[in-house]
Amino acid sequence: MKYATIKKMGNTKQNVASVIFLIIFKKKMKIYFAGSIRGGREDAALYLQIIEYLKTFGEVLTEHVGDPNLTSLGDDGPTDKYIHDRDLQWLQSSDVLVAEVTSVSMGVGYEIGRAVESGKKILCLFRPGSGKNLSAMIAGCPSLILANYQTLEDSKIVISEFFKK
Amino acid sequence: MKYATIKKMGNTKQNVASVIFLIIFKKKMKIYFAGSIRGGREDAALYLQIIEYLKTFGEVLTEHVGDPNLTSLGDDGPTDKYIHDRDLQWLQSSDVLVAEVTSVSMGVGYEIGRAVESGKKILCLFRPGSGKNLSAMIAGCPSLILANYQTLEDSKIVISEFFKK
Numbered sequence: 001m002k003y004a005t006i007k008k009m010g011n012t013k014q015n016v017a018s019v020i021f022l023i024i025f026k027k028k029m030k031i032y033f034a035g036s037i038r039g040g041r042e043d044a045a046l047y048l049q050i051i052e053y054l055k056t057f058g059e060v061l062t063e064h065v066g067d068p069n070l071t072s073l074g075d076d077g078p079t080d081k082y083i084h085d086r087d088l089q090w091l092q093s094s095d096v097l098v099a100e101v102t103s104v105s106m107g108v109g110y111e112i113g114r115a116v117e118s119g120k121k122i123l124c125l126f127r128p129g130s131g132k133n134l135s136a137m138i139a140g141c142p143s144l145i146l147a148n149y150q151t152l153e154d155s156k157i158v159i160s161e162f163f164k165k
Numbered sequence: 166m167k168y169a170t171i172k173k174m175g176n177t178k179q180n181v182a183s184v185i186f187l188i189i190f191k192k193k194m195k196i197y198f199a200g201s202i203r204g205g206r207e208d209a210a211l212y213l214q215i216i217e218y219l220k221t222f223g224e225v226l227t228e229h230v231g232d233p234n235l236t237s238l239g240d241d242g243p244t245d246k247y248i249h250d251r252d253l254q255w256l257q258s259s260d261v262l263v264a265e266v267t268s269v270s271m272g273v274g275y276e277i278g279r280a281v282e283s284g285k286k287i288l289c290l291f292r293p294g295s296g297k298n299l300s301a302m303i304a305g306c307p308s309l310i311l312a313n314y315q316t317l318e319d320s321k322i323v324i325s326e327f328f329k330k
Contacts, residue, residue: 038298039269072298080305087302104204106266106274107300113278133203133237135272137252140245 029058029163032094034112035065038074039105047100049152050125050159054098057163061090088114096121098159101138102130109135116143123147123162125155194223194328197259199277200230203239204270212265214317215290215324219263222328226255253279261286263324266303267295274300281308288312288327290320 031054035047048066064076077083091097097115099108101124115122122144126134129150139146147158196219200212213231229241242248256262262280264273266289280287287309291299294315304311312323 038300074298074301077301080301081307082305083301084305084307101271104269104271105300106269106271106277107302109271109274109276110278110300110302110306111274112271113275113280114282115278116275117279117282133239135203135270135275136239136242136245136248137272137275140247140249141275142246142249 029096030094031058031060032091032097032111032115033060033062033065034097034099034105034108036100036103036105036108037065037070037076038072038107040103041070041072043100043103044068044070046152050098050100050155053152053156053159057159058095061094062087087111091115091120092118094120096123096162098123098125098162100125101134102127102132104132104135109138112138112141112144116141123159125149125158194261195259196223196225197256197262197276197280198225198227198230199262199264199270199273201265201268201270201273202230202235202241203237203272205268206235206237208265208268209233209235211317215263215265215320218317218321218324222324223260226259227252252276256280256285257283259285261288261327263288263290263327265290266299267292267297269297269300274303277303277306277309281306288324290314290323 033051033054035043044066051060051063051066054060064070070076077086091111091114097111097120099112101108112122124138124144124146126146126148127150128148145162149155149158198216198219200208209231216225216228216231219225229235235241242251256276256279262276262285264277266273277287289303289309289311291311291313292315293313310327314320314323
């Protein structure tokens with residue numbers, strides 16, 4: 001019994017140490033947010049608001065996608081090769097991909113395609129009220145979660161549910 | 166010497182047999198052509214002409230992309246899941262991907278992303294004169310050949326060179 005009590009105490013101490021370790025060193029979740037840049041910046045203000053909410057769940061690696069000063073010229077790097085390689089490195093190092101897919105974007109499609117192949121957890125947010133036709137390659141893809149929404153508040157509920165899973 | 170002559174004759178017969186075998190059973194090259202559907206059908210007539218030319222190099226699996234009756238509703242299958250799975254199977258079974266990337270398309274971007282991960286040989290055709298801004302994720306991708314062109318005749322030269330390599 002004495003030995004068992006000591007062992008139990010030891011386990012309790014280990015558990016407390018584990019919790020302290022997790023609080024101090026816990027790896028922050030890395031989130032890759034994808035939204036249209038050169039495809040059109042109509043939704044840039046919305047991206048910014050979604051990114052602000054995503055930041056409550058982890059680190060958003062692509063915060064510049066919501067930058068109101070970033071135009072559809074997409075000059076967020078010295079060369080296209082630089083932008084591609086930087087963004088791809090972020091995508092590969094991320095834990096999840098959250099994409100706003102209402103504005104048609106070749107780059108967002110490319111990022112989703114690569115993330116699917118890498119087995120990333122993917123959430124796509126689409127506004128059917130926009131009148132846009134979402135690609136069947138996204139709408140019919142079984143390797144991602146597609147959520148239709150209307151308002152920013154709706155998207156927050158969807159995002160919150162996504163991170164609970 | 167006698168043995169060498171017989172051996173040489175034997176080799177010649179084998180070579181002739183190989184050529185005959187190749188002529189009869191040669192695997193036709195499978196080409197996946199990607200172009201915008203739900204992103205917009207402005208370039209549909211051009212897709213049709215490119216597909217016609219591609220057919221001189223092999224079998225084009227996605228001939229429907231050039232169909233003038235296919236609208237931006239993209240109803241080329243009973244469900245989005247059906248379209249996705251069918252197109253993905255074609256993409257995976259293809260030898261090369263040729264994509265016209267001037268019209269912005271989420272699906273084309275997705276297909277390029279998946280093809281890059283699968284190590285496919287990829288040619289992207291872009292018309293800078295269109296005034297469109299090509300995504301940096303395509304323009305800066307080192308795993309594909311990007312060719313700028315203006316006319317259908319230009320695209321034919323590029324395609325011909327691509328298949329020679």
